Amino acid sequence: MAFDSQFQERMSRAMEEYRRSDSEMRMNAPGAEPPKQPEVKKTSEKKEAVDGSVEITFDPEGNTANMILHKPLNGGRPITYQLVMAELARKGITTGIDELDVKDMVEGKVYDTPICVARAIPPKRGENGSIKFRFEKQRIPKPKYDEFGIADFRELDIIVPIKKGDIIADITPPTPGEPGINIFGRAIKAEPGTMPNITVGKNTLMTADGKQIVAACSGHILYGTGCFNVEDTVTVKSDLDISVGNINFDGDVLIKGNVMEGFSIKAGRNIHIEGTVFSSNLSAGGNIVVNGGAISSHVECGGDASIGFCENSDIKAGGKVESAQFAFCTVFCYGELIAKGRTGVISGGKITSMKNVTAGVIGSEKYTSTEINIGDGSVTCARKREAEAELAAAKASFSQANKNVEFLKTRKKRQGGKLTDVQSKQMKTETQNKVFYSVRCKELEELISQLDADLKHRDDLCAKVGGTIYPGCHFCINYLSLDVTQVNTRSKVCVIGDELQIVPL
Structure with missing residues (x-):
């Protein structure tokens, strides 16, 4: 009997379903044994070894570097000191490495802990001025x-x-x-x-x-x-008294008040007193100006002296002396002496001037003894003789210095253009002497010429009085003298011939 294909397919599915149902019934039946599981073969897998490692980190400026050591795994090779140093070198870290810390970490197996192992050498700030x-x-x-x-x-x-x-x-x-060095060896x-x-x-x-x-x-x-x-000027804005004390100064001195009794001023240049000088001493290398007066004082200067009035004072000047009044004063000056104005008075005391004397009044109505000395031919001649002697000595010294210089020049040529140290010092000294005495000779020649002119014109010296000359006055011009015995007005005392005479102006 033949079966078609569909019938056979239905039969196969039915048989398969029957067998599955039967198997489930047996497994679920009481006392049934569980089915045997298939055997699984066990396999042993070997893990991979991991070597120890080093991790280096640093800041961008290169001030510090930190290191972390990582532990080797599964029998990996441990980290060594040489590996750490090589890693530092690879990172370019060459300066400030604490090798002792590196060794301690490696030998002590300090893992997974960051430690600073390199520090920059900090710069040292400069010291303040x-x-x-x-x-x-x-x-x-x-x-x-x-x-x-x-x-x-x-x-x-x-x-x-x-x-x-x-x-x-x-x-x-x-x-x-001092500059520092960062961990990369660069300067800070x-x-x-x-x-x-x-x-x-x-x-x-x-x-x-x-x-x-x-x-x-x-x-x-x-x-x-x-x-x-x-300051080139000492300025006292008040009186010169116990609050200031004496002044000794090489420059100028300005006192805007008075100079009180018992004090002194010594200046290398000029002195200017706006007030009055009371029983004090003034000494200046230059000029002295006293707007007020000088009372019972000593005044000395190398230049001119201009004083409002003078009473019982001692005055000496290298130039001229001016005042409205000289009352019982002792005055010596190399320039003119002028009692200023038509009422300028010279009364009492002793006046000595190397040049002319001009006054409004000389003497007084009480016939006060007043001495006027003008010029001194003997002094001028003595000064000329001294200058001539000094000039002769200066010329001799100049000549000797010149000879010494020429001698040393000759020795220098003979010695191949060189001088010994001693000879060089001598050459310098002799050259300086030559220059010094050359200048000094010119100065002395000019002085002698001036003294000759003074001697030539000494007979022209006189005392001019625009007002009155009273009896009691004694005049001396060079070697000639005259005692005044009568009142004279608008007169001049001068040399006429071989005697002193009073003539009208």
Whole structure:
């Protein structure tokens, strides 16, 4: 019997379903054994070894570097000191490495812990500059004591003299500092020190190297407006008294008040007193001007003296002397003596002038004894003889110095154009002597010429009086003398022939 294909397919599915149902019934039946699982074969897999490693990190500026060691795994090779150093070198880290820390970490097997192993060498900041003054900012008046311990409050020593070029302050410039080195071996710029605040005062200057402040002129030094200043004039805005003390100064002195009794002023140049000088001493290398008067004082100067009035004073000047009144004064001057104005009076005392005397009145109605001396031929002749003797000596010294220079020049040629150290010093000295005596000879020749002119014109000296000459006056011009026995007005005392005469102006 033949089966079609569809029938066979249905039969196959039915048989398969039957077998599956039967199998499930057996498995679920009570007391049935579970089905056996297929055996799985076990296989042993070996893990891969991992070597120890080092991790290096650093900041961009290169100030520090940190290191982390990683532990080897599965029997991997441990990290070594040489490997760490090689890694640092590969990163370019060459400076500031703490090799001891690296060894301790490697040998101590310190893993997974960041530790700083390299540090930059920091720069050292420069030291700040400084300024050290050689003078006190505030001068405290201190009286001088004698050997018996007695204080002299006229000598307070408050004027501090200074010469041109003297050092006022020493300046220490700031240092640039020392550069550092980062961990890559590159320089780290150091911060330089700062310059001190320096103010250069009046008549002072800083040297070219910037290390000192010096005086630009001679004078006296004082502190004010935040710096030291050099003044070429000592100015006292009040009277010169116990609050100021005596003044001894190489420059000019200006007193805007009076000079009180017992004090003194000594100046290298000029003195100007706006008030009056009372029983004091004035001495100047230049001129002296006293707007008021000089009473019972000593006045001496190398130049001219101009005093409002003079009473009982001793005056000596290298130039002319002017005053409205000379009352019982002793005066000596190399220039003219002038009692200013039509009422300018010379009364009493002794007046000596190397040149003319001009006054309004000489003597007084009481016939006060008054001595007037004009010119001194003997003094001029003596000065001329001294100058001629000095000129002869100077010429001889110049000649000798010139011979020595020429001799050394000859020796230099013979010695191959060289001189010994001793000969070089001698050449320098003789050359300086030659220049000095050459200049001195010219100065002496000019002086002798001037003295000759003075001697030639000494007979022209006279005393001119626009007002009255009273009896009691005694005149002496060169070697000639005259006693006045009667009143004379608008007259001139001069040399006529071989005698002194009073003639009308």
